[in-house]
Amino acid sequence: xxxxxxxxxxxxxxxxxxxxxxxxxxxxxxxxxxxxxxxxxxxxxxxxxxxxxxxxxxxxxxxxxxxxxxxxxxxxxxxxxxxxxxxxxxxxxxxxxxxxxxxxxxxxxxxxxxxxxxxxxxxxxxxxxxxxxxxxxxxxxxxxxxxxxxxxxxxxxxxxxxxxxxxxxxxxxxxxxxxxxxxxxxxxxxxxxxxxxxxxxxxxxxxxxxxxxxxxxxxxxxxxxxxxxxxxxxxxxxxxxxxxxxxxxxxxxxxxxxxxxxxxxxxxxxxxxxxxxxxxxxxxxxxxxxxxxxxxxxxxxxxxxxxxxxxxxxxxxxxxxxxxxxxxxxxxxxxxxxxxxxxxxxxxxxxxxxxxxxxxxxxxxxxxxxxxxxxxxxxxxxxxxxxxxxxxxxxxxxxxxxxxxxxxxxxxxxxxxxxxxxxxxxxx
Amino acid sequence: xxxxxxxxxxxxxxxxxxxxxxxxxxxxxxxxxxxxxxxxxxxxxxxxxxxxxxxxxxxxxxxxxxxxxxxxxxxxxxxxxxxxxxxxxxxxxxxxxxxxxxxxxxxxxxxxxxxxxxxxxxxxxxxxxxxxxxxxxxxxxxxxxxxxxxxxxxxxxxxxxxxxxxxxxxxxxxxxxxxxxxxxxxxxxxxxxxxxxxxxxxxxxxxxxxxxxxxxxxxxxxxxxxxxxxxxxxxxxxxxxxxxxxxx
Numbered sequence: 001x002x003x004x005x006x007x008x009x010x011x012x013x014x015x016x017x018x019x020x021x022x023x024x025x026x027x028x029x030x031x032x033x034x035x036x037x038x039x040x041x042x043x044x045x046x047x048x049x050x051x052x053x054x055x056x057x058x059x060x061x062x063x064x065x066x067x068x069x070x071x072x073x074x075x076x077x078x079x080x081x082x083x084x085x086x087x088x089x090x091x092x093x094x095x096x097x098x099x100x101x102x103x104x105x106x107x108x109x110x111x112x113x114x115x116x117x118x119x120x121x122x123x124x125x126x127x128x129x130x131x132x133x134x135x136x137x138x139x140x141x142x143x144x145x146x147x148x149x150x151x152x153x154x155x156x157x158x159x160x161x162x163x164x165x166x167x168x169x170x171x172x173x174x175x176x177x178x179x180x181x182x183x184x185x186x187x188x189x190x191x192x193x194x195x196x197x198x199x200x201x202x203x204x205x206x207x208x209x210x211x212x213x214x215x216x217x218x219x220x221x222x223x224x225x226x227x228x229x230x231x232x233x234x235x236x237x238x239x240x241x242x243x244x245x246x247x248x249x250x251x252x253x254x255x256x257x258x259x260x261x262x263x264x265x266x267x268x269x270x271x272x273x274x275x276x277x278x279x280x281x282x283x284x285x286x287x288x289x290x291x292x293x294x295x296x297x298x299x300x301x302x303x304x305x306x307x308x309x310x311x312x313x314x315x316x317x318x319x320x321x322x323x324x325x326x327x328x329x330x331x332x333x334x335x336x337x338x339x340x341x342x343x344x345x346x347x348x349x350x351x352x353x354x355x356x357x358x359x360x361x362x363x364x365x366x367x368x369x370x371x372x373x374x375x376x377x378x379x380x381x382x383x384x385x386x387x388x389x390x391x392x393x394x395x396x397x398x399x400x401x402x403x404x405x406x407x408x409x410x411x412x413x414x415x416x417x418x419x420x421x422x423x424x425x426x427x428x
Numbered sequence: 429x430x431x432x433x434x435x436x437x438x439x440x441x442x443x444x445x446x447x448x449x450x451x452x453x454x455x456x457x458x459x460x461x462x463x464x465x466x467x468x469x470x471x472x473x474x475x476x477x478x479x480x481x482x483x484x485x486x487x488x489x490x491x492x493x494x495x496x497x498x499x500x501x502x503x504x505x506x507x508x509x510x511x512x513x514x515x516x517x518x519x520x521x522x523x524x525x526x527x528x529x530x531x532x533x534x535x536x537x538x539x540x541x542x543x544x545x546x547x548x549x550x551x552x553x554x555x556x557x558x559x560x561x562x563x564x565x566x567x568x569x570x571x572x573x574x575x576x577x578x579x580x581x582x583x584x585x586x587x588x589x590x591x592x593x594x595x596x597x598x599x600x601x602x603x604x605x606x607x608x609x610x611x612x613x614x615x616x617x618x619x620x621x622x623x624x625x626x627x628x629x630x631x632x633x634x635x636x637x638x639x640x641x642x643x644x645x646x647x648x649x650x651x652x653x654x655x656x657x658x659x660x661x662x663x664x665x666x667x668x669x670x671x672x673x674x675x676x
Contacts, residue, residue: 116531118531179532186480186545187478188545189523189544191530
């Protein structure tokens with residue numbers, strides 16, 4: 001009997017498009033927008049954290065106390081010394097993490113003419129990373145192979161990667177010499193010849209402007225920084241940031257190395273502790289939750305209203321069915337079954353469409369680099385969404401429940417209809 | 429009432445007259461400093477002792493300079509810096525490194541960078557101004573520095589392309605050597621402090637053999653510039669101040 005009623009309702013919905021098409025489209029649109037909004041906001045936050053971690057903060061980062069105070073100025077005269085020993089200790093104590101030293105530096109990149117005189121030059125931001133092995137962790141962490149635009153990965157001593165737009169600006173060809181004019185760890189002027197192996201584009205405006213990436217051993221030679229590094233980055237093996245765990249590791253490290261009299265003592269900070277990232281993340285997450293909640297609520301009200309409208313629109317039909325002897329309870333139940341069918345169909349369609357668009361945005365993204373020419377924020381200029389488990393039900397549940405609840409409220413009117421007045425109403 | 433006004437007018441005029449009598453004009457002091465300190469050319473062998481946050485380094489160099497516009501410096505030690513040369517010609521600065529065999533022009537923001545990690549910037553190196561040509565001066569007081577009576581002279585730049593908008597000098601009244609200088613930015617912020625020590629008579633001039641530079645924006649104990657040997661008004665071949673000399 002129940003199956004027959006369900007079949008009857010579905011047949012009715014399919015044959016009467018005014019009862020199915022518009023409500024399903026409404027529910028689909030609501031579910032679609034909920035999924036897309038949630039996925040895109042989640043993608044924005046994740047991208048912000050991921051970009052910061054890979055290029056700037058690590059999941060944890062070790063610096064000297066004084067370097068940390070002036071970190072924006074890349075003060076390599078205050079860098080960590082005895083890095084080899086420290087790395088050994090870290091790898092022994094936390095074998096489940098990736099530890100990698102980095103040196104950030106500034107200077108002038110000078111391109112010579114055939115006589116060795118300056119042909120062109122420009123200020124450069126450099127990062128010394130471990131590229132000694134083809135599969136070094138930093139090559140993967142910084143996605144260097146994916147970022148390659150021209151040329152190849154450095155394979156020999158003194159070979160570097162340079163941001164593609166910077167190379168074009170300096171009219172620098174693959175294989176040409178570029179001389180770094182910078183300061184050693186002790187402040188002395190230094191010059192060092194590098195060879196351009198390839199050009200890269202990260203899709204992050206601050207990095208794509210004028211960056212060079214060199215092997216840390218070459219940078220150590222250039223800047224007189226033997227066994228030293230500005231920063232040691234620590235990452236979890238799965239590259240997923242766990243704030244509680246990282247803060248715990250940082251606190252334990254700082255307790256072990258605490259020496260208030262030594263301004264060069266190493267200090268470890270988790271991603272959340274750097275540059276108010278934790279507060280920023282909390283704020284962004286709360287903002288995302290508020291925006292998504294408001295949107296889901298608004299969509300629920302719209303869908304509920306659609307359910308109500310649908311009930312009112314079918315006022316005459318309900319009257320006829322009552323007049324023909326259908327029980328009020330049976331009629332109410334059949335309307336709810338119909339709305340469940342519409343809710344499920346619309347929500348499934350909307351969620352599927354939302355997931356498809358979100359997956360496409362997750363894989364391909366939309367490039368906003370032309371609008372972010374002067375951006376100083378270290379985040380991708382390609383905007384991507386992120387599909388999470390929540391994406392699968394954030395649109396589906398409100399879609400089903402709101403349309404059903406709307407119908408339930410609208411259906412209450414059935415019980416108020418007086419059988420004695422039905423024929424008079426129908427005459428009208 | 430008339431009497432009171434006349435009394436105060438006379439008092440003011442007397443005070444002005446006394447002030448004028450006691451304090452020489454700023455211009456006269458700057459001219460005297462320039463006459464004593466500047467020469468047609470000079471050759472200096474010096475060492476720079478840089479007291480950084482992580483220790484002390486000593487760098488020796490030899491400099492040939494002519495007037496305000498030409499200077500050539502060759503670094504003599506330590507090994508990492510040996511053979512590095514710098515040439516200043518007009519408002520241009522080049523550096524040559526034997527390691528890379530490159531001659532690189534230093535310009536823009538790099539001119540404000542520290543030279544060899546010292547408290548001197550390339551701009552400081554490029555500037556050796558005749559004070560009377562670039563500043564107007566006013567004497568504002570007197571003080572004793574290292575047992576020597578000094579005039580306190582405040583200088584304000586009259587030419588725009590100068591690294592320091594204003595300076596405050598404590599200049600030895602007899603020897604015409606500024607024993608202490610404070611160098612200020614346009615905003616009035618103190619950027620550098622310079623102390624001149626061990627003043628001795630060299631070839632008829634009073635000249636400091638040790639200078640202590642302190643970049644007030646940097647932590648550290650400053651940089652000592654010690655003159656080991658100085659000769660004035662020598663025969664310096666013109667080719668020294670050419671780019672070709674950098675690679676020789």
